Amino acid sequence: MSDPEIALLMLGSFIIIIMLGFPVAFTLMAMGVGFGYYAYFRPGQEIFESRVFYLLTQNTFSVMNNDVLTAVPLFLFMGYVIERANILDRLFYSMQVAFRAIPGSMAVAALATCALFATATGIVGAVVTLMGLLAFPAMLKAGYDQKLSAGVICAGGTLGILIPPSIMLIVYGATAAVSVVKLYAAAMLPGFLLAGLYIVYVVGRAALNPKLAPKLPRSETDIPFLQVVVMLVKSFVPLTVLILSVLGAILFGLATPSEAAAIGALGGLMLALIYRALTWGRMKEAVFLTARTSAMVCWLFVGSWTFSSVFSYLGGEGLIKDFVLGLDLSPLTFLILSQLIIFLLGWPLEWSEIIIIFVPIFLPLLPHFNVDPMMFGILVALNLQTSFLTPPMAMSAYYLKGVAPPHVQLWEIFKGCFPFLGMVILSIVMVYVFPGLVTWLPDLFYGY
Numbered sequence: 001m002s003d004p005e006i007a008l009l010m011l012g013s014f015i016i017i018i019m020l021g022f023p024v025a026f027t028l029m030a031m032g033v034g035f036g037y038y039a040y041f042r043p044g045q046e047i048f049e050s051r052v053f054y055l056l057t058q059n060t061f062s063v064m065n066n067d068v069l070t071a072v073p074l075f076l077f078m079g080y081v082i083e084r085a086n087i088l089d090r091l092f093y094s095m096q097v098a099f100r101a102i103p104g105s106m107a108v109a110a111l112a113t114c115a116l117f118a119t120a121t122g123i124v125g126a127v128v129t130l131m132g133l134l135a136f137p138a139m140l141k142a143g144y145d146q147k148l149s150a151g152v153i154c155a156g157g158t159l160g161i162l163i164p165p166s167i168m169l170i171v172y173g174a175t176a177a178v179s180v181v182k183l184y185a186a187a188m189l190p191g192f193l194l195a196g197l198y199i200v201y202v203v204g205r206a207a208l209n210p211k212l213a214p215k216l217p218r219s220e221t222d223i224p225f226l227q228v229v230v231m232l233v234k235s236f237v238p239l240t241v242l243i244l245s246v247l248g249a250i251l252f253g254l255a256t257p258s259e260a261a262a263i264g265a266l267g268g269l270m271l272a273l274i275y276r277a278l279t280w281g282r283m284k285e286a287v288f289l290t291a292r293t294s295a296m297v298c299w300l301f302v303g304s305w306t307f308s309s310v311f312s313y314l315g316g317e318g319l320i321k322d323f324v325l326g327l328d329l330s331p332l333t334f335l336i337l338s339q340l341i342i343f344l345l346g347w348p349l350e351w352s353e354i355i356i357i358f359v360p361i362f363l364p365l366l367p368h369f370n371v372d373p374m375m376f377g378i379l380v381a382l383n384l385q386t387s388f389l390t391p392p393m394a395m396s397a398y399y400l401k402g403v404a405p406p407h408v409q410l411w412e413i414f415k416g417c418f419p420f421l422g423m424v425i426l427s428i429v430m431v432y433v434f435p436g437l438v439t440w441l442p443d444l445f446y447g448y
Contacts (some may be wrong), residue, residue, distance in 0.1 A: 003039070003314040003315045004314065004315035004316060004318070004319040006035065006038070006039075006314050007035075007311050007314035007315055007316025007317075007319065008316060008319065010031060010035045010307075010310070010311060010314070010316065011311065011316060013031065014027060014028070014031050014307070017031075018348075018349070018353075019348060024300065024303070024353050024357075025296065025299040025300045025302070025303045026299070026303065027303070028300070028303025028304055028306065028307045028357070029056065029299075029302065029303040029306055029307075031307060032052070032055075032056070032303060032306035032307040032309070032310050033052050033053070033056060033306065035310050035311075035314070036050070036051075036052030036055060036056075036306070036309075036310040036313075037050050037052050039052070039310050039313050039314050040052050040055075040313075052306075052310065055306060055309055055310075056302070056306050059301075059302050059305040059306050059309070060302050062305070063298050063301040063302050063305070064298065066174060066301075067256075067258065068170060068173060068174045068180060068257070068258075069170070069174055069297070069298065069301070070258040070261075071165075071170050071180070071256075071257040071258040071260075071261040072167055072170055072171070072294055072297055073290050073291070073293075073294040074258065074261030074262050074264065074265045075122060075165050075167055075170070075261045075264065075265075076122070076123070076167065076289070076290045076293050076294060077265045077268070077286060077287070077290040078120070078121075078246075078261065078264040078265045078267070078268040079120065079121030079122050079123050079126070079268075080121070080123070080126075080285070080286035080289050080290055081265070081268035081269055081271075081272050081278075081282075081283075081286050082117075082120050082121055082239070082242075082268045082271060082272070083121050083123065083126045083130070083286075084272065084277060084282040084285070084286060085268070085271055085272040085275050085277045085278075086275055086277045087235060087238075087239060087271070087275055087277075088113070088117060088130050088131070088134060089134055090231070090234065090235035091113050091116065091117065091235045091236060091239065092109060092110065092113045092131075092134055092135055092138075093231070093235075094228070094231035094232050094234075094235045094236060095108075095109035095112050095113050095236070096109040096216075097223050097228050097231065098228055098231075098232060099112070100216065102203060103203050103206035103207040103210070103213065103215075104144075104148075104202045104203055104205070104206030104207075104212070104213035105213075105215070105216065106135070106138065106139050106142055106144060106213070106216065107139065107144065107148065107149065107152045107202045107206065107213055108199055108202055108203060109135075110131060110135040110139065110149075110152050110153060110156060111152055111155075111156045111195065111198050111199050111202065112199070113131065113135070113156075114127055114131055114152075114153070114156025114157050114159060115156060115159050115163065115195045116236070116239060116240065116243070117130075117131075117160075117239075118156070118157060118158070118159045118160030118163065119159070119160060119163045119164070119165070119243055120239055120242070120243055121160060122160040122161065122165065122166055122167045122168075123160065124157055124158050124160060124161060124388060124395070124396065124399070125395070125399050127156075127157040127160060128153060128154060128157035128158075128396050128399040128400055129399050129400075129402070129403055131153050131156065131157060132153055132399065132400045132402075132403040132404060133403050135152075135153060136149055136150070136153050136400065136403075136404060137405065139152075140405070142214060142216060143214040144212065144213050144214070145211075145212040145213070146408060146412055146416070147412055147413075147415050147416035148202070148205065148212050148213065148416060149416070150397075150400060150404075150408070150412065150413040150416035150417070151413075151416030151417050151418075151419060151420050152198075152202060152416075153396075153400055154388070154389055154394070154396035154397055154399075154400055154413065154416065154417050154420070155198055155385075155389060155396075155417065155420035155423070156195075156198065157388075157396055157399070158385050158388040158389065158396055159191065159194065159195055159385075161351060161381065161384060161385070161388075162187060162190070162191045162194065162381045162382065162384075162385060163187065163188070163191035163192070163195070164184040164187055164188065164191070164247055164250075165184065165243075165246055165247060165250070165257070165260070165261070165264070166184075166187065166381070167297075168351055168352075168355060168381060168384065169183045169184060169187060169377070169381065170257065171297065171352065171355050171356065172355050172359070172377045172380065172381070173377075174301070175355060175356060175359060175360060175363075176359070176360075176363055176373050176376075176377060177373075178373050178374055178377060180257045181250055181251065181253075181256075181257065181446075182374060182442045182446060183374060183377055183378075184247065184250055184251060184257075185251055185441040185442045185445055185446070186374050186375075186377075186378050186438045186439065186441065186442050187378055187381060187438075188441055189437045189438070189440065189441060190378055190381075190382060190427060190431050190437055190438060193427055193430065193431075193437060194382065194385070194423065194424065194427045197423040197426060197427055198420060198423055201419060201420070201423055238271055238274065239271070242264065242267040242268070242271060245263065245264075245267065246260045246261070246263060246264040246267070247260075249263060251441075251445055252445070253445075296352075297352060300352055300353070300356050301356060304356040304357050304360075307357070308357075308360055317361065317364065320361060321364055321365060324365055325365075325368060329369070331369040331370055331371060332432075334365070334369045334371070335369075335371065335376075335379070335432065338362050338376075339379060339380075339383050339428065341358075342354060342358070342359070342380060342383050342384070343383055343386055343390075345358055345387075346383070346384060346386050346387025346388075346390060347387070347390055347391075349387070350387065350395070351384040351387055351388075354380075354384065354387070355380070355384075359380060362376070372439075374438065374439075374442070375431075375435060375438050375439070378431060378438050379428060379431060379432070382424060382427055382428050382431065383424075383428060385424045386421055386424055389417040389420060389421055389424075390417075390421065391414045394414060394417060396417070397410060397413040397414055397417060398410075400413055401413055
């Protein structure tokens with residue numbers, strides 16, 4: 001075998017091994033070191049004299065010393081603290097009352113709550129699980145269609161990986177060497193566009209077929225306007241102010257993402273304190289979950305950079321690049337092909353693995369096809385919404401199934417997610433047809 005063929009064997013072996021359920025980060029490191037030992041082998045060298053061990057230690061140091069990644073644990077800590085601040089039930093109820101005149105008001109309230117809470121936490125599993133415990137049974141009790149209710153919770157819970165402050169965009173920025181600040185600005189309109197499409201779809205379905213989303217009894221929604229305002233002020237305003245403060249500090253250049261994340265973490269603690277939800281036990285749990293998730297992201301980077309360095313050294317990257325260029329694709333065809341591959345990868349893999357491992361394969365091809373890395377990143381972020389909604393590994397569906405009533409079948413949840421997949425695809429098409437949705441804010445703020 002030639003070295004490029006060894007590189008393809010390396011990539012194929014990795015895909016098979018992770019399909020078997022081995023930990024991704026350590027599989028990447030093990031395969032990087034194993035194939036790297038072959039790649040850097042010199043006759044007569046001692047076992048630990050191989051340059052692959054130097055590569056591994058250098059990558060570990062580079063990741064742990066990366067200023068961009070410091071924002072990850074801080075935003076995670078902010079999210080875990082807010083998740084435990086016990087404000088979701090207040091937020092959902094106040095939204096439900098505020099939207100009472102709209103068809104499918106509970107579903108719209110659930111989507112709005114998911115969008116706001118997902119933006120604050122960025123943790124898909126937490127949002128879907130909490131909303132599955134709070135809103136899903138309430139909608140079923142109110143007579144809402146089971147599939148529609150499931151789709152609303154699953155789709156709304158995934159918005160946190162797209163709408164800033166998104167951990168996924170930080171990871172993509174570090175991987176593609178793109179400004180996280182500009183990525184945040186670029187993601188704002190597409191993120192709210194997708195949330196808006198979800199709401200339009202739900203309202204339209206409820207208006208055309210009221211049996212899918214019956215109106216609530218007047219006794220549950222007949223609340224004075226002033227009382228509704230007070231409820232929103234207590235539940236909606238504090239969280240919104242915190243999110244806008246963090247995003248505003250980033251977008252207006254008042255703070256770096258890491259500094260804004262630190263402000264957000266402090267604000268999350270203050271919010272939990274105000275709602276009397278800050279206990280020593282919850283604090284310990286938030287710190288533990290933050291450390292665990294941050295370690296996973298960092299070791300994924302270490303493994304990925306080691307793996308990709310060896311893969312490139314063996315000629316795998318060049319082989320793939322030459323193959324794609326030999327197809328003589330147009331920029332549109334390249335984008336469709338790359339997005340289709342990422343869509344398919346989203347079935348067995350999570351977003352972190354796709355961003356850190358497979359997206360770098362496409363990055364060297366972007367200049368040839370004159371594709372803006374920022375635009376590509378937003379298209380990928382939109383596309384990765386599907387990884388949580390598409391069977392057989394639709395993690396949002398599994399999160400919801402874990403807390404749903406026993407009679408709710410997993411396939412029913414899957415069927416509820418399918419229409420929202422259509423909204424994701426529509427949003428991707430709209431972003432490509434109207435690139436200003438991505439470039440307008442970065443151009444306005446930073447002259448991009």
